[in-house]
Amino acid sequence: MRPQPMVSIDVWNASVDFPIFDAKSRSLKKLALGKVGGKIGAEGRVPIIEALHDINISLRHGDRVGLVGHNGAGKSTLLRLLSGIYEPTRGSSRIQGKVAPVFDLGVGMDPELSGYENIMIRGLFLGMGRKEMEKRVDDITEFTELGDYLSMPLRTYSTGMRVRLALGVVTSIDPEILLLDEGIGAVDAAFLEKARDRLNDLVARSGILVFANHSDDMLVELCNTAIWMDEGRVKMHGSLREVVKTYKGRDPYEHLNAATLERIGQSPVLSGNGGE
Ligand SMILES: Nc1ncnc2c1ncn2[C@@H]1O[C@H](COP(=O)(O)OP(=O)(O)OP(=O)(O)O)[C@@H](O)[C@H]1O
Ligand SMILES: [Mg+2]
Numbered sequence: 001m002r003p004q005p006m007v008s009i010d011v012w013n014a015s016v017d018f019p020i021f022d023a024k025s026r027s028l029k030k031l032a033l034g035k036v037g038g039k040i041g042a043e044g045r046v047p048i049i050e051a052l053h054d055i056n057i058s059l060r061h062g063d064r065v066g067l068v069g070h071n072g073a074g075k076s077t078l079l080r081l082l083s084g085i086y087e088p089t090r091g092s093s094r095i096q097g098k099v100a101p102v103f104d105l106g107v108g109m110d111p112e113l114s115g116y117e118n119i120m121i122r123g124l125f126l127g128m129g130r131k132e133m134e135k136r137v138d139d140i141t142e143f144t145e146l147g148d149y150l151s152m153p154l155r156t157y158s159t160g161m162r163v164r165l166a167l168g169v170v171t172s173i174d175p176e177i178l179l180l181d182e183g184i185g186a187v188d189a190a191f192l193e194k195a196r197d198r199l200n201d202l203v204a205r206s207g208i209l210v211f212a213n214h215s216d217d218m219l220v221e222l223c224n225t226a227i228w229m230d231e232g233r234v235k236m237h238g239s240l241r242e243v244v245k246t247y248k249g250r251d252p253y254e255h256l257n258a259a260t261l262e263r264i265g266q267s268p269v270l271s272g273n274g275g276e
Contacts, residue, residue: 007097007176007207009059009082014091015232016052016077023047037072038232051077053232054091059208066219066240067212068247069229075212078229079103079179082210097207100126100175105166115150115157115165122169132174140168143198164191171198178206182213196221196263216252217260219244 038051052074059065059082067075080086081093083101108125109118119140123133141150144164154162192199203209203222213219219226219240226243228236236243244252256264 007061009057009093009095009097009177009208011055011057011081011088011093012091014052014055014081014088014093015050016081016086017089018049018051020047020049038074038077050232052081052088055081055088055234057082057227057234057237059210061207063225064203064209064223065211066223066226066244067210067229068214068219068226068244069235073229074232075229076103076181077232078227079181079210079212082177083179095177097176098127099177099179100170100173100206101179102126102170103179103181105170106162109154109162109166111155112153114153115144115146118154118165119150119169122166123173126170126173127175128173133172136172140165140172143171143195144168160191167191167195167198171195171202173202174205175202176207178203178209180209180211180213216244216248217256220252220256221260221264 038049039053041048041050055078067078069075077086079101080103081088082095083099084093084095085101087093106122109122113121116137119137120130120133123136124130141147144150144161144167146161146164149157149161150165154165157165200221209222211219211222223240225238226236226240227234228243228247236246241251241253244250
């Protein structure tokens with residue numbers, strides 16, 4: 001057997017600030033009273049949004065983390081910090097492993113290029129090699145049911161067709177660290193149903209998963225622990241059940257639809273996690 005690759009994420013006392021050079025001072029007072037978003041401070045005369053404050057997180061192989069918290073709490077910013085896209089303004093971070101950041105399903109796709117070419121580009125962006133992607137094209141083609149459309153430029157696709165292509169590629173990769181922002185939960189229910197097994201397999205073969213999502217069903221199905229973000233801070237980090245219970249005030253496992261319940265009961269990855 002091959003040894004497990006070293007996959008880990010460590011973040012020590014990390015903060016991420018965004019200085020805003022073009023803020024309108026007249027409207028700033030109003031913003032300060034708002035309920036959502038990170039704290040707005042100021043250094044000299046430049047307002048600064050403290051998107052993340054003093055974050056300490058340590059993740060290892062096998063961790064499947066759901067990220068919860070209200071709008072502007074810092075989930076997407078945290079995913080960018082964990083991917084290495086953002087460097088901490090203060091503190092430090094160390095990321096070991098190949099990161100696949102899936103923040104926006106179709107990002108980086110070119111409307112003028114064909115479906116096939118876009119499969120390649122997106123796969124390379126997500127850390128795959130050209131040869132590896134070539135081996136997967138048939139499988140992606142079959143899954144997307146796009147047939148001859150894969151030879152047509154992407155601009156001729158409907159929205160749903162684009163989503164099929166993007167989801168086909170994303171679920172075909174082998175990520176060491178998989179970071180998913182809400183986007184994936186936004187695809188249409190019928191197609192998600194079809195993609196569900198692929199999504200589960202994708203998570204099962206990834207080393208670390210961090211998944212920002214608001215849906216109990218999605219969280220329960222893909223994650224076993226959770227982080228609750230609030231005003232740029234980690235408010236709670238623990239088992240999925242405990243964190244969601246505290247954040248939402250209800251047990252996520254008691255409000256699942258029947259199909260999800262049945263699936264997690266059968267899932268080789270997740271069965272047993274709901275019981276503790
Ligand atoms: N590029 C940026 N420039 C300035 N401020 C930003 C930037 N990105 C995020 N912020 C701020 O950082 C804070 C956290 O935003 P973030 O997008 O991480 O929240 P979120 O938890 O993902 O919210 P949502 O649930 O709405 O997606 C917010 O106050 C937001 O205004
Ligand atoms: Mg977000």
